[in-house]
Amino acid sequence: MAPNASSNLPVAITNVRLAHPDPARSNDLWRIECSGGRVSSVQCLVGQDPQPVRADSDIDADGGLLLPSLCHSHIHLDKCFILDRCELVHGNFAEALQVTNKAKAAFDRDDLYRRGYKLIRDSLECGVTSMRAHVEIDTAVEFLCLEVGQQLSKEFRDICEVQLTAFAQEPLFDSAESTEPGRNYILLAQAVEKDIQVVGSAPYVEPTMEQAKANIKLVLELAQKHGCHVDFHLDYNLDPASEPLIFEVISSAKKLSWSRESIITIGHATRLQLFTPAEWRDLVAAIGDLPITFVGLPQSDIYMLGRQQADSPLGAPRGTLRIPHLANEYGVEMAMAVNNAQNAFTPQGSVDPLSLCALGVALFQSATPGDLRTLVQAVTLTSKRAIGQRERDVHRDLCIARDDPADFVILHDTPNLQSAALNPGYDRTTIRAGVVVARRHTSRWVADTIQV
Template structure:
C-alpha cells in the first residue's frame, strides 16, 4: 500500500472513530460554483398552503432560469438524486416541506464570534460598547481574522437556508474602512450563493462632543465608505449620541445621505424601555416625509427605511400604535425585532421586581395582526458582548417567538415564518420581481428555497425545525446539511462491533499485561 493510501486509510479510520465516539456527526456542504441557469425539478414536496387539503398533498416544483416555471401535483414516483449538489437537476423531497429561502434582514458581519475577546463583568449595554470598542482596535490590522469570521457566518447561514442578508459593517475612526474592505471581498466570494447586501453602519457617535453642531470624523468615514458602488444601505445608531438633539441630527444626516446616494436607510433606534425617553421613530417619519423620494413614480422600486430594535415602542398604547400606523402611511418602513439581543440587554433595572425584566422586544405576530405593519425578525449579533447566545439560524427565532409572544395559532405561525422570509426580504428593499408572492411557490416566483427534510408541516418548521436542510438559490442547489445518526443501544452487540474500528475493540490492557487475561479467565 502506498503512503498516500495509508494516509487516506488512517484519515478514514479517524473519522469513523470520531463518529463512533460522538454518536452523531453533522455534515454540511456549501457549493461555490459559477451557477448556470439550469432546470431543477423538485418532486414529492409539501408546500405551505393555507388550505390543509392542499398542504397535505405532494407537489412537483419545476424551476427554469432561476424562476418557478410550474407547480403541479406529484405522481408519487421516486427520483434518484445525482451525487454532486451543484449537478442535481432532480430532487426527491420524500414528503419534506419546501419554504421560501430564509433571510437575515439585520446581521453584523464584522463583530461576530468575538465573545472570547470581550471580558464582560456586568453584561450591560454600556460595557458591551466598551469591550467591543477595544476588540475592534485589532480589526484594522487583521484582515484575515475579519474574513475568517465573516466567511463562517455566511457559510453557516447558507447551510441553514439563508440566500440573502443585510450585513452591517462598521466604519469609524477605530476600524477605518477595514471592515468594509473585508465585507466587499466576502460579498464577491459568495455572490453566486448569497445576496450579501452591505450596509455601512456608524455604531459610534457621529458627533464627538455634546456641544458640537457639526459631525466629526466618524461621519467623514461614513461618507467616504458610500463612495463604493457596491454599498447598498447606510445606517446608524442615533441613541449613542451625547444628547437627544444630536440624535435627531444623526437621523437627518443619515436620511440625507441615503437620498443623495440612492441607498436604503437603516436605523438602530429607540433601544430602551424608558417611558421618559422620547421615541425617535417620529423623527424618522417626519424627516423621511420632508426629504421624500422613497418610492419611484412607477411604484416598482423604492429606497426602504428599516428600523431595528425599537424596544421603546413596546410601551405604546393601542392609540399610539394606531397613530404610528397612520403616520407611516405609504412610507416603505419595516420594523425589525431582534429578540435575542433585545431580551438579553433590556429591562435589567427590573431584575429585583417580582416578575423580573419584561418581554422587551417587538411582539411580531401581535403587531402584524392588529396594526398590519411590516415587521420582520432577525438574528442581529452572534457570539459577542451584545448577544452572547444563539446561532445564525433564523428559524431559531421562530421557536423563541412561540413562547415569547405566546403565539402558536395557525395565523401566528405563518406570521413568524414570514418574518424571517418574505418580510425580511422586503426589509432589504428587494424588487417585487425578486420577492415570492406567498409562503408556497407560484409561477414566476424566484426559485430560492429551503427544503426542510423530515419536516412535513409549517407547524413543525416553526415549533421544531429539522437540522437537515437543502438550500436552493436561482433554481440551483447550493448547500446541503445532513446529520449522520448512530445510537449504540438500538443495535445488536455484533453490529456495534462492526461499526467500531479494530483498535477500539481490542482490549489493550490484556495485550500489554498478559497476567490480567489469566486473572480474568480464572475468576470467570
C-alpha cells in the same frame, strides 16, 4: 475562497410538501420544476405515495417541506464570533460597547475574513440566500470592515446576496458641545461613495437628544444624495420617559420628500412596545405611504434590556416587537432577524433565522396556525421586503407558485409549516436561482437494544 455553486441544476424537486394555506392540502406531495432561475411548473403528484425521481438532476425531498429561502434582514458581519475576546462582568449595553471597541482594535483582514466567511457559510447551510450585513465605519477601523465585507460579498455573489450597510455604531458628534459632526461622519460620508447600497447609524448613542435627531437628518440626507436605503438602529430602550425617535425619522423623511424606492428600515424599536393602541394607530397613520419597515431582534432585545430592574419580583422587564400581534391588530408587517452571533450584545443563539420562530412562539404566546405563518414569513418574505429586494425577487406567499424565484430551502424531516416554526429539522438543502448551493445532512446511529 467562497464555494462554487453546484453545476447540477435542480430541473425538479419532487416528493416535496408545500406550506399550502389550505390545511387539507398539507400532506399532498408536489413536483416543482425550475427553469431560468424561476419556477416553471408546480404539479400535485397523484396519490400520496412518493414518486421515483425522473433524472439524475432531480432532488428527492422525501416528504420534506419546501419554503422560500431565508433572509437575514439585520446581521453584523464584522462583530460575529468574538465572544471569547469579550470579558463580561455586568452584561449591559455600555459594557458591550466597551468590550467590543476593545476587540475591534485588534481586527485585521484575515480575522475579519475568516469570521465573516463562517457567518455566510453557516447561514447558507441554514437556508439563507440573502442578507443585510452591517459593517462598522469609525475612526478605530475606518474602512477595514467595509473592504473585507465587499470582498466577501463579491466572492459569494453567485450563491448569496450580501447587501452591505455602511454602519455608524459610534456617535457622529464628538462631544455634547459639538455643533458640527466629527470624523466619524466624514468617514461615513466617504464610505457611502464606495458602491454601498445602505447607510445606517444608531442615533441613540449620541451625547444629547438634539444630536440624536441631527444624526437622523444627516443619515437621511446622505442616503438621499447617493440613492441608498437607510437602516437605523433606533429607540432601543424600555424607558417610558424617553422620546421615541421614530417620529423624527418620519418628519425628516417627509421634509425630504422621500422616494418610495429607498427603504427606511428600523431595527430594535423596543420603545414602541410601550405604545398604547391609540399611539400605535397614530404611528401607522403618521407613516402613511412612507417606505418604512421594522425588524424585531428578539435574541438581542430580550438578553440586553431591562437590567436596571433586575431585582423586581418577576425579574427584569423584557421587550421586543410583538410580530404576530402587531400584524393582527394594526396591519403592520414586521421582519425578524438574528442581529448578532456570539458577541457581547448577543452571546446566545444560532445564525438560523428559523430558530427565532420557536423563540417567538414562547415570547409572543403565539402558536395558532395564522401566527406561525406570520412568524415564518417574518424570516422569509417580510425580511426580503425589509431590505428592499425587488418585488420580482420575493415570493408572493410561503406556498411556492409558478413564476416565483427559484430560491428555496428544503427542510428534510420537517413535514409541515407547524414543524418548521416549532422545531425545524437540521437537514436542509439550499437552492438559489435554481442551483443547489448548500446541503446540510446528519448521519444517525442508535445502538440496538440488547434483550437479556
